[in-house]
Amino acid sequence: MKWEIALLILLNLTSFALFGLDKWKAIHGRWRISERTLLLSALAAGFVGALAGMYFFHHKTRHKKFVYGVPLMGLLEIAAAAGWLVGQ
Template identity: 55%
Template sequence: MNKIEIIALLTLNVFSFVLMGIDKYKALHKLWRISEKTFFFLALFGGSIGVWLGMYFFRHKTRHKLFTIGIPLIIFCQILLFFYIKVW
């Protein structure tokens, strides 16, 4: 990975983390929420660590099986894909 890819990946994860915090705030104050599809979209395209850290830091979406199983599964698949690309 080059420097630009690393910066883009870090930015996406920070954005995903912050968005999870914003959604938690909105949930507590009964405001218009961020779609779950948005979080899965961000996770699939590289923000999975940010979403996962945000879930546990903000204690948000941790009761949803779709998130507690889905996000770690996405992370696992991304790790496998990364090693597959780098090794093969």
């Protein structure tokens, strides 16, 4: 169980960092991280980091696919984790 927790922490820190990096790139006129990559980072069990990054960096908070999509991914991930735990 320890490696699963470490993996979740790593995925969430990565999602958080991606949102911060994309915000920095937006401010400085650099080549951006695609929305698909940002959403996939949230889908890959990094929704907490993605949500935290969205609101900490004030990034993508006006885009409906992020405002509604990331929490929905989180609910689906929580449901999947609960189903996995019940099956253990």
